Amino acid sequence: MRVLFLSASGALGGSERVLLEMMATLRRTAPGWRLGLLAVEPGPLLQEASVLGVETMVEPLPPAFASLGESGRTRARLLAGLAMSTLPLARYRRRLKAALRDWRPDVVHSNALKTHVLAAWSTPAHARLVWHVHDYVSSRPLSRWLLRMHAGRPATIAANSQSVAADVAQVCGRAVSTVYNTVDLDRFTPAGPVADLDQLSGLPDAPRDTVRAGLVATFARWKGHETFLDALAALPDTLPVRGYIVGGPVYQTGRSQYSLAELREAATRRGVSGRVGFVGFLPDTAPAIRALDVVVHASTEPEPFGLVVAEAMACGRAVIVSGAGGALEIVRPGEDAIVCPPGDAAALGRHIQDLARDGARREALGRAARRHARERFSRDRLVGALYELYGLARPAA
Numbered sequence: 186m187r188v189l190f191l192s193a194s195g196a197l198g199g200s201e202r203v204l205l206e207m208m209a210t211l212r213r214t215a216p217g218w219r220l221g222l223l224a225v226e227p228g229p230l231l232q233e234a235s236v237l238g239v240e241t242m243v244e245p246l247p248p249a250f251a252s253l254g255e256s257g258r259t260r261a262r263l264l265a266g267l268a269m270s271t272l273p274l275a276r277y278r279r280r281l282k283a284a285l286r287d288w289r290p291d292v293v294h295s296n297a298l299k300t301h302v303l304a305a306w307s308t309p310a311h312a313r314l315v316w317h318v319h320d321y322v323s324s325r326p327l328s329r330w331l332l333r334m335h336a337g338r339p340a341t342i343a344a345n346s347q348s349v350a351a352d353v354a355q356v357c358g359r360a361v362s363t364v365y366n367t368v369d370l371d372r373f374t375p376a377g378p379v380a381d382l383d384q385l386s387g388l389p390d391a392p393r394d395t396v397r398a399g400l401v402a403t404f405a406r407w408k409g410h411e412t413f414l415d416a417l418a419a420l421p422d423t424l425p426v427r428g429y430i431v432g433g434p435v436y437q438t439g440r441s442q443y444s445l446a447e448l449r450e451a452a453t454r455r456g457v458s459g460r461v462g463f464v465g466f467l468p469d470t471a472p473a474i475r476a477l478d479v480v481v482h483a484s485t486e487p488e489p490f491g492l493v494v495a496e497a498m499a500c501g502r503a504v505i506v507s508g509a510g511g512a513l514e515i516v517r518p519g520e521d522a523i524v525c526p527p528g529d530a531a532a533l534g535r536h537i538q539d540l541a542r543d544g545a546r547r548e549a550l551g552r553a554a555r556r557h558a559r560e561r562f563s564r565d566r567l568v569g570a571l572y573e574l575y576g577l578a579r580p581a582a
């Protein structure tokens with residue numbers, strides 16, 4: 186069996202980390218399979234994939250198409266961007282077609298909106314095309330239109346939650362299955378190396394009794410960084426809580442992400458710059474998650490899945506989850522996570538405050554979270570799901 190994965194990014198955001206999860210799982214359960222990764226830009230994803238024994242290739246996208254992001258753009262600007270990409274895209278399509286033909290995949294597993302379209306154009310007729318969708322599409326004018334146009338080509342379409350599956354099914358006019366993401370339960374553990382977040386963010390050491398609350402996310406504008414900063418600003422000065430922002434602007438799509446300078450300025454404006462550390466992007470987030478007493482997820486739009494929520498649960502942390510979208514499917518509110526209305530900084534501030542004052546509650550949530558993470562996010566569940574996507578009988582257990 187020859188499976189070729191396609192990625193629209195070489196960076197390590199959530200969907201690329203899920204790609205590595207799938208590759209690692211197949212490496213272990215189907216060691217005889219040949220796995221390939223074709224990305225449209227170089228980056229740490231490719232290094233990590235080659236460590237897993239995956240053959241990696243880069244076919245750089247034409248720059249005008251690579252930087253085409255949908256957030257905050259008018260329809261006219263999107264169409265202008267697409268028009269500018271037409272000729273280079275036609276050439277690209279020929280190159281990609283040749284690359285795919287030469288690799289001779291049995292399955293092409295596309296992991297991003299841009300590669301779904303590229304794969305629909307370029308996958309050899311005999312190969313099975315799988316679209317694996319990680320984000321809502323109905324709110325994205327260009328993706329919605331392009332996916333609907335090509336929805337007849339993939340043999341199967343999967344999404345990372347039921348909520349995304351329903352959205353994609355409505356756009357594509359066909360059934361979409363749900364494949365929940367998994368987490369490496371041996372790496373995301375309650376015990377293990379712990380990062381020094383103060384040092385990483387250049388802050389003086391916090392006093393011993395400090396409760397650390399942190400948001401771990403890319404700098405996408407909908408991840409709720411400003412809600413988190415507002416919540417920190419609402420805490421009493423005397424409460425020993427320090428906030429941390431872990432992550433960076435990892436994707437290159439237009440203005441869809443904050444810059445670090447913008448977020449620092451947002452913290453200063455709220456008078457919390459002494460209370461919040463900017464840790465930066467970390468390729469391995471487990472030690473940073475373990476350093477936090479409370480992991481805050483604050484997305485202001487429905488979260489398709491929320492890999493960080495799953496990872497934080499696996500690390501046995503107390504998690505506050507923004508209650509919308511797929512993220513709501515992976516927690517049991519009040520039992521293994523606290524759910525907060527999206528964008529409600531006052532409520533988020535109250536939850537952080539309550540948890541900061543109640544170590545026993547944090548521990549109980551963390552224990553339940555680890556237990557449920559083992560049941561829900563184990564790689565064992567992925568094996569059968571992948572075989573099904575590839576049109577194969579499930580392997581014997």
Ligand code: GLC
Pocket residue numbers: 198199200203319320345366488489490491492493
């Ligand atoms: C995308 C989604 C995120 C999800 C990840 C992995 O980044 O926005 O919610 O966790 O993909 O599926």
